[in-house]
Amino acid sequence: MAILVNSTSPAEDKNRWGTTWECFGDGQALYGREFKLDVCAEPATAKVNRFYTSIEWLEQRAGNYDQRGIGFISDDFNPLAKIVGFDALSLPWENDFWCNPPFDLKQLFIKKAFAEARAGNSGMMLLPYEPTTGWWRELVDGKATAIYEPDGRYNFFDIDGETKKRGVNFPSAFVLWTPHHMHYTPKIPFTRGVAKAMGHDFIYPLQEVA
Template structure:
């Protein structure tokens, strides 16, 4: 995997950057506003990092767990409120649902983008959180000219470690929210203010926002 930028982040930790709740709230608001739909499935998550109450986990996650599966004990109060349920393994192999959310591992961006395009062509709309790198090959090949909309925040989003609780250090890159639908071919972009999603929460996410 080509590194985004030079950093001192431990090599093994570079691959997974868990979504913070404010970022997800923004994505949720923009997705609902522009598609009229809700997120129903997180296709690249772990118990501690899922942002939708149903998620797919990578097969290797099980092999990484110590005896007793302590990672199943949710640490963040927001995750405890959400209480997500694993409904499948390996988002790259299974079918997604209409209303998917995806923050892919860095070294699988290309594969998840290909899968996102495949699912969008089947009428299954969704959104990805991606490093905002418009001049990279993967962006030019799989985002520009294929995504429905690129949402550019007014600053960088922070991230969690894989425990879904600890703030990730060394966030030296910007991110963008990218919408994929069956209609997307022109790839316009728009600016938005971070935390706009907090003013448009419904259901369990109103409670989550109080502790996130």
């Protein structure tokens, strides 16, 4: 879930972009073990077979007291992916979490990831790489365990989880969170496609139906 700078795409859509499988595979290869929970996803974009989704997604589908929803569709019931909670910011996370947060909520999700790491849960985030901004210096540098800098930009999926966005005009980075807090965050460069280069051809069950 990401955003284009100065894009004309609806804000709601920008906040729901999905991670590509190549990007997710690289993140998992760098993390070193399988992710157990995707804390910010929808059925069409989930990368782990257990995931949290938003209350807004549920209201859009099922409706609320003020309006009728658009209804559920077959893609909402992926037999290989299970919704295990709503509103990740109010739920406890688990060890080995994966998080590609909505752009507009990224600072809240970073604070949540830091709190979860202090509570003993490790995981990885995919974030817009903006190391000169105040929010990055305040929330990431000196708090995260490591920052993995790719050699270029990753693409993203549209909200359908299939169509690749074109011309993504911002860099991304993987941010590692662990209980080990050293007050220093090393920056580690790597080449995209590291999963395949390491011999990890991640073919996930979820990818077969994504």
